[in-house]
Every structure is written in C-alpha cells, then in structure tokens.
Amino acid sequence: MARVLVGVKRVIDYAxxxxxxxxxxxxVTQGVKHSMNPFDEIAVEEAxxxxxxxxxxxxxxxxxxxxxxxxxxxxxxxMGADRGIHVEVPAAEYELLQPVHxxxxxxxxxxxxxxxxxxxxKQAIDDDANQTAQMTAAVLDWPQATFCNKVEKTDAxxxxxxxxxxxxxxxxxxxxxxxxxxxxxxxxxxATLPNIMKAKKKPLKKVTPKDLGVDTTPRIEIIxxxxxxxRQAGAVVADVDxxxxxxxxxxxx
Amino acid sequence: xxxxxxxxLRRLATAATLRQRHSSHIRTLTDTGTHTHGHTVVRxxxxxxxxxxxxxxxxxxxxxxxxATLNDKDVSHFEQLLGKNHVLTEDLDxxxxxxxxxxxxxxxxxxxxxxTEELAAVLKHCNERKLAVVPQGGNTGLVxxxxxxxxEIVISLQRMNKVLSVDEVTGIAIVEAGCxxxxxxxxxxxxGLTVPLDLGAKASCHIGGxxxxxxxxxxxVRYGNLHGxxxxxxxxxxxxxxxxxxxNFKKDNTGxxxxxxxxxxxxxxxxxxxxxxLCPHESKAVNLAFIxxxxxxxxxxxxxxxxxNLGEILSxxxxxxxxxxxxxxxxxxxxxxxxxxYPFYMLIETSGSNGAHDEExxxxxxxxxxxxxxxxxxxVTGEPGKVQEIWKIREMxxxxxxxxxFCFKYDISLPLRxxxxxxxxxxxxxxxxxxxxxxxxxxxxxNLHLNVNCDQLTDExxxxxxxxxxxxTSKLKGSISAEHGIGFLKKDYLHYSKNPVAIDWMRxxxxxxxxxxxxxxxxxxx
Numbered sequence: 001m002a003r004v005l006v007g008v009k010r011v012i013d014y015a016x017x018x019x020x021x022x023x024x025x026x027x028v029t030q031g032v033k034h035s036m037n038p039f040d041e042i043a044v045e046e047a048x049x050x051x052x053x054x055x056x057x058x059x060x061x062x063x064x065x066x067x068x069x070x071x072x073x074x075x076x077x078x079m080g081a082d083r084g085i086h087v088e089v090p091a092a093e094y095e096l097l098q099p100v101h102x103x104x105x106x107x108x109x110x111x112x113x114x115x116x117x118x119x120x121x122k123q124a125i126d127d128d129a130n131q132t133a134q135m136t137a138a139v140l141d142w143p144q145a146t147f148c149n150k151v152e153k154t155d156a157x158x159x160x161x162x163x164x165x166x167x168x169x170x171x172x173x174x175x176x177x178x179x180x181x182x183x184x185x186x187x188x189x190x191a192t193l194p195n196i197m198k199a200k201k202k203p204l205k206k207v208t209p210k211d212l213g214v215d216t217t218p219r220i221e222i223i224x225x226x227x228x229x230x231r232q233a234g235a236v237v238a239d240v241d242x243x244x245x246x247x248x249x250x251x252x253x
Numbered sequence: 254x255x256x257x258x259x260x261x262l263r264r265l266a267t268a269a270t271l272r273q274r275h276s277s278h279i280r281t282l283t284d285t286g287t288h289t290h291g292h293t294v295v296r297x298x299x300x301x302x303x304x305x306x307x308x309x310x311x312x313x314x315x316x317x318x319x320x321a322t323l324n325d326k327d328v329s330h331f332e333q334l335l336g337k338n339h340v341l342t343e344d345l346d347x348x349x350x351x352x353x354x355x356x357x358x359x360x361x362x363x364x365x366x367x368x369t370e371e372l373a374a375v376l377k378h379c380n381e382r383k384l385a386v387v388p389q390g391g392n393t394g395l396v397x398x399x400x401x402x403x404x405e406i407v408i409s410l411q412r413m414n415k416v417l418s419v420d421e422v423t424g425i426a427i428v429e430a431g432c433x434x435x436x437x438x439x440x441x442x443x444x445g446l447t448v449p450l451d452l453g454a455k456a457s458c459h460i461g462g463x464x465x466x467x468x469x470x471x472x473x474v475r476y477g478n479l480h481g482x483x484x485x486x487x488x489x490x491x492x493x494x495x496x497x498x499x500x501n502f503k504k505d506n507t508g509x510x511x512x513x514x515x516x517x518x519x520x521x522x523x524x525x526x527x528x529x530x531l532c533p534h535e536s537k538a539v540n541l542a543f544i545x546x547x548x549x550x551x552x553x554x555x556x557x558x559x560x561x562n563l564g565e566i567l568s569x570x571x572x573x574x575x576x577x578x579x580x581x582x583x584x585x586x587x588x589x590x591x592x593x594x595y596p597f598y599m600l601i602e603t604s605g606s607n608g609a610h611d612e613e614x615x616x617x618x619x620x621x622x623x624x625x626x627x628x629x630x631x632x633v634t635g636e637p638g639k640v641q642e643i644w645k646i647r648e649m650x651x652x653x654x655x656x657x658x659f660c661f662k663y664d665i666s667l668p669l670r671x672x673x674x675x676x677x678x679x680x681x682x683x684x685x686x687x688x689x690x691x692x693x694x695x696x697x698x699x700n701l702h703l704n705v706n707c708d709q710l711t712d713e714x715x716x717x718x719x720x721x722x723x724x725x726t727s728k729l730k731g732s733i734s735a736e737h738g739i740g741f742l743k744k745d746y747l748h749y750s751k752n753p754v755a756i757d758w759m760r761x762x763x764x765x766x767x768x769x770x771x772x773x774x775x776x777x778x779x
Contacts, residue, residue: 013637015640031537033636035636035637035638038638189591190632192591192630193623194630196632
C-alpha cells in the first residue's frame with residue numbers, strides 16, 4: 001500500500017493579527033500563537049482519509065523549520081499521521097528559506113522514504129507563495145495535481161478534480177505524484193483526546209538539510225516589510241446632489 | 254489573503270441560501286458601518302425574515318397607558334434638536350420587532366441622539382408631553398425589553414458609539430452606551446486589556462444595553478457580574494436630568510451605590526449614556542477543551558474537578574446537551590463538531606498568563622477525567638483559530654434553535670444538583686407537541702438555558718410549558734431569569750422570584766425616578 005508524505009508548515013495562527021516589526025525587516029513572531037498552516041491540515045486530513053479507505057499504508061508528516069515546528073508535526077500525528085520528520089532549520093536562517101529550498105528537501109525525503117504520494121497544502125498563509133508543490137513535482141520529475149478538490153483512486157492511478165478559474169477540471173494522473181490541497185477538498189478533523197495522547201508516543205525523527213544534501217543558502221535578501229496601506233475613512237454626504245458633486249470632484253464620473 | 258477570509262467564504266457558500274433569506278435584517282449591522290467581519294453576517298441569521306408577527310398590543314391584549322399621542326409638532330421639535338437625519342419615521346420594522354420575532358410594537362418614530370445633552374433634551378420634552386419612550390441598543394434582548402409594545406418612541410443609542418478612553422495602567426475604559434461590545438472589545442485588546450463580558454451577540458449588542466440588562470454571558474464564572482466591573486455610569490433620567498455617577502475607582506464608599514440601580518433595571522429608571530468599566534488584562538494564553546460525557550453526574554464531577562484543578566485559570570465552563578448541539582449542526586452545516594455521540598458536552602476554557610503552565614494543568618485535568626471515565630472523548634487546543642471555531646459551535650446553539658422553528662426559551666438559575674432534571678421533566682410534559690426539548694448554558698454559574706422547540710406557538714403547548722417552568726424553578730428557589738432580565742415577556746412571572754414586599758419597593762422606586770412612567774412602560778413591573 002502506498003506511503004504518503006505530507007508537508008506541514010508552522011505559521012502564525014490565522015486568527016492572530018499579524019504585526020510588522022518596527023525595524024521593518026519582518027513580522028513579529030515572538031510570543032505570537034502559531035498553528036499548522038490550514039491548507040496543510042487539509043492535506044493531512046486527505047492523507048488520513050486515504051489511510052482509512054485503506055488506499056494508503058503509512059503517513060509521514062514533514063515540517064521544515066525551527067524546533068517549534070515539531071508542534072505541528074505532533075498535531076499531524078494526533079490527526080492520524082504515523083510518524084514525523086523534522087527538518088531543522090534555525091530560526092534566523094528560516095526567515096530566508098524559500099519554496100525552492102523546501103521543495104528540494106521534500107523531494108529528497110520523498111525518494112528516501114519511498115513515498116508514492118506527496119500531499120501539500122496549496123499555499124501557506126504566511127508567505128502565500130503557492131510554489132512548493134509545483135517545484136517539488138519538478139525536482140522529482142513526477143506528475144502534479146494542484147488545487148485538488150477531490151481525489152479518487154482508480155486502477156490506473158488517481159482521478160482528481162481541480163479548482164480552476166471559473167470552474168472545476170477533472171484530470172487523471174499516475175502515481176507517484178505530488179498533490180496540492182485546495183480549500184474545499186475536505187474539512188479537517190479535530191485531534192481528539194485519545195489521539196493527542198497516542199501522538200506523544202509516535203516516532204519523530206530529526207534531520208538537517210545538510211543530512212539530506214540540500215543547500216539552503218539564502219537566495220534573497222529582505223529589504224523591507226511594510227504594512228498594507230490603511231484604508232481611508234469614508235465620508236457621509238447629505239444628499240444625492242452632494243454625492244454626485246463629490247464624485248465629479250474626484251473625477252469618478 | 255489570510256485564511257480566515259477563505260474559511261468564511263466556504264462557510265458563507267453553505268450559508269448562502271440562509272443569508273439571502275435574512276438579508277432584510279442586516280440593517281442593525283450595516284448601520285454600524287464597521288462590521289464586515291464574516292461571522293457578524295452569520296450571527297444575523299437568527300433574525301429570520303419570516304413574516305412579521307402580529308402587533309403585540311393586539312395578541313397580548315395590552316391596554317395602552319395614559320400617554321399623549323405623538324404629533325407633527327413633536328416631530329419637528331425633535332428634528333430641531335437632533336437634525337432631520339436622526340429622526341426616522343419610515344421603515345421602522347427593525348426597531349419595532351424584537352430579536353426573537355416574538356414582539357412587535359407600533360412605534361412611529363425613532364430618535365437617534367448623538368450626545369447626552371441631546372438625549373436629555375429629548376427626554377425633557379417627552380416627560381413634559383407625557384410621551385412614552387423605549388431605549389434601544391443592539392436589540393438583541395430575549396425578553397422583549399428593547400422594543401416598543403404600543404407606540405412608544407424608540408430612542409436608539411447607536412450614534413453614541415465611541416470608546417472615549419482606555420487607560421492601560423488602571424485598566425479602566427470609558428465608553429458610550431451605544432458602543433458595540435465587539436468594537437469595545439477590539440479597542441481594549443489594542444492595549445492588552447479584555448472586556449470582562451463576552452456573549453454570542455457581541456457583534457450587534459451595545460455595551461449600554463448589556464449594562465442596563467446586567468447581561469451575563471460566557472465570562473461570568475471568571476470575572477463576576479457587571480456590578481463589580483462597572484465602576485460608574487452616567488444616565489439621563491425621565492425628566493431630562495443628567496445623573497453623573499461616573500467613577501474611576503474600584504473603591505468608593507460614599508453614600509448609596511446608585512450606579513447599581515441602573516445595572517439591570519432595563520431602562521425603567523433612566524437611560525445609561527456612558528459608563529466606566531474595569532477591564533482585566535488580556536490573558537496571554539487561552540486554552541479550550543471540548544469534551545463529551547455520558548451522564549449529567551459525570552458533568553457535575555467534571556465541573557467540580559475543573560474548579561479544583563484549574564482553579565484560578567478557569568474562565569468558562571459551559572454545558573451543551575446532545576439535542577441542542579444536533580440542532581445547531583443541522584441548521585448550520587458549516588459547523589464542524591470535534592466529536593459526536595455523547596449525551597452531554599462541555600466547553601472548558603482556561604485563561605492565564607503562562608501558556609505552558611496552563612496547558613499542563615488542563616492536560617492533567619483531562620487525563621484525570623479520562624482515567625475516571627468521566628471524560629470520554631474530546632479535543633483540546635490553544636490555537637486561537639481553533640478556539641474561535643469551537644466557541645462558534647456554542648454561540649450558534651441558541652441561533653440554531655430559533656432558526657429551526659418556534660422556540661420557548663428560558664433562562665433560569667437552578668441549584669447544580671437539580672440543574673438538568675427540569676429538561677427531562679419538561680420533555681415528558683411536552684411529549685409529541687415539541688420537536689426538541691433541550692438544555693445548554695453556563696454551568697459554571699448555575700445558569701441553564703432551557704429550550705422547547707415546536708412547530709408553532711399553540712395554546713396547548715404553551716400551557717404545558719408555562720407556568721410550570723416558573724413554578725418548578727421557584728420551588729427549587731432558583732431564579733426565573735438568570736441573565737436575560739424580565740422585560741415584557743417575563744413580567745407576569747416576576748413574583749416567582751421576588752416577594753411582594755420587594756416588588757412594592759421596586760414600584761415605589763420606579764415612581765420616584767419616573768413619576769409619569771414614560772420610561773420603557775409595559776415592562777418589568779407593569
């Protein structure tokens with residue numbers, strides 16, 4: 001049965017207001033609540049579903065990042081993954097780590113672990129890059145099925161419904177393949193108490209990019225991180241005439 | 254795009270049909286202009302766009318009081334005082350109909366004063382002319398206290414919506430009565446404080462209304478009632494006098510504590526315009542457990558264990574029974590329950606200053622409960638997004654019941670030992686006449702929300718439910734209204750919880766404050 005590799009990234013929780021550091025070289029992460037990238041939760045859920053349908057044998061959850069990344073691996077384990085691999089990148093270096101690095105790491109692990117399927121979230125909600133799945137497929141030279149809305153096993157491989165502009169597209173692919181999970185693929189389960197406890201005992205291996213032979217030398221330099229422009233306050237006008245006058249004044253009509 | 258936006262999209266896609274049906278009632282929210290947040294939309298679902306109820310004056314045979322009738326001169330006087338834009342005479346359904354769509358008044362005029370002085374001038378005129386008024390905040394009350402019964406003038410506080418100051422050092426915030434609770438809360442958060450009050454209607458309800466009705470909610474177990482957190486109020490009396498009881502101190506034993514008269518008097522003694530509130534520091538770490546239990550006995554044991562083992566960090570302890578949860582899940586498909594198949598569920602929240610410490614305590618509490626087989630299953634999280642998601646389940650329970658069909662809602666305090674028995678007793682009494690008889694509520698405060706949901710309000714079921722529910726509560730020395738107040742719907746039952754001497758003194762007090770009885774008539778003591 002197939003082995004599935006899922007990528008889980010630790011990001012600032014979606015319910016937290018993100019603040020730019022006063023030095024403008026990044027966002028405040030110290031003392032800020034983090035959680036698993038929501039799209040990665042969907043990826044984990046899909047892998048667990050495959051396992052429940054006996055279409056997958058083992059689920060390996062991988063996270064790349066500083067020590068705290070192990071928290072999201074534990075979450076994945078509590079949701080139903082079997083073991084975890086933490087690829088440790090120190091916090092200072094992590095800020096400059098890009099999808100290209102992560103995809104090389106994932107590709108290497110996919111081969112090492114003899115994975116038949118790599119499922120990733122379509123993008124992370126912190127950098128919004130939406131590149132890792134595509135690049136991982138490229139590095140591996142495997143087929144890719146991005147923005148999955150539905151994944152079905154067929155004799156020949158997988159039939160996948162993809163979310164595309166203006167509708168859905170159905171494609172077929174052979175395995176091994178790289179999938180990226182879109183929002184409507186499934187609703188992730190909550191980790192339940194017995195599973196949270198079990199997860200504490202599941203194996204979690206630590207490796208470094210160097211162990212995997214992946215060069216993570218930064219390829220970018222952060223010049224500045226800015227807040228989005230603040231929306232201008234609106235004004236109340238007395239009547240339609242005043243509104244029309246204002247619109248004309250602003251050159252809108 | 255932050256994930257929340259996408260998540261809302263998914264939710265709203267499923268709720269789209271519902272929302273269309275309710276779009277007519279989004280007024281309360283759009284008026285505030287600041288609420289584009291997805292879940293505010295979801296919250297409005299409760300006010301369903303079913304046809305307007307019959308006028309309450311007719312259905313409940315209300316004899317109009319001896320008040321003057323509004324005339325054109327009054328209206329133009331008000332227009333002079335407030336400006337034309339703030340005197341409404343058309344499209345008043347949203348102001349006339351209560352949140353539950355149970356009460357419908359027939360007011361012809363809505364006034365929106367922008368300051369204490371304007372409100373004072375309005376009341377002075379009303380008092381001289383003997384025109385009855387009803388103060389209105391977010392109109393989310395559940396006992397018909399914020400809507401007119403006959404033709405009272407609606408005084409909406411929605412323009413007086415500013416947070417005037419928040420003192421980071423003392424934790425004291427000064428806020429105008431019409432400020433929406435959630436806006437107040439967000440403003441307090443900016444400086445690391447939290448409003449000691451949280452309830453499902455936070456996106457629409459006004460802080461002035463909360464204080465006037467002594468609203469309870471989800472945080473009472475931690476921060477206590479508003480009598481403690483509200484340090485002072487400013488109120489306009491019936492004759493237009495401004496009574497300034499503002500205070501910036503927790504300790505102030507100078508004379509009678511008159512501000513307490515305005516907390517919970519439901520606008521019958523005066524209209525609160527401003528208040529100062531002591532806001533505790535926001536907890537750095539919030540953890541939430543959602544657990545399933547097999548019996549009410551296990552619920553009680555778990556509650557005691559929570560008190561003992563979570564002690565000072567316990568910030569909420571809520572109960573939802575299976576039937577109540579299922580109605581919410583049925584009505585709102587976007588909700589995702591962590592577990593299923595248990596007769597009882599509890600939400601236990603901790604708030605503290607040290608995440609690791611709190612988590613350890615909570616985990617210990619949970620393993621203890623699981624070892625004893627009291628806690629059967631559940632989930633626990635410290636992630637803010639998940640915490641919100643789980644709280645949403647609790648918040649949608651009351652709305653699900655309203656959305657389903659007609660619902661009798663009771664809000665009673667009962668001794669914990671007998672806390673849940675009334676639900677089973679009531680279910681037996683109602684038999685096939687009811688769709689769902691369920692209970693949920695603030696277990697930590699001995700406050701049960703008993704709900705009887707039926708296809709429609711009929712005399713037959715009404716007689717099975719009332720006055721039995723009040724008699725039962727009274728026998729156990731409980732309160733017939735723990736946090737919702739008396740308003741119009743419960744005025745006939747006040748005597749179940751207050752003795753005649755007490756009620757007489759209340760009447761005398763009312764006469765002294767409002768000799769003409771113009772403030773919120775037909776309610777509470779009527």
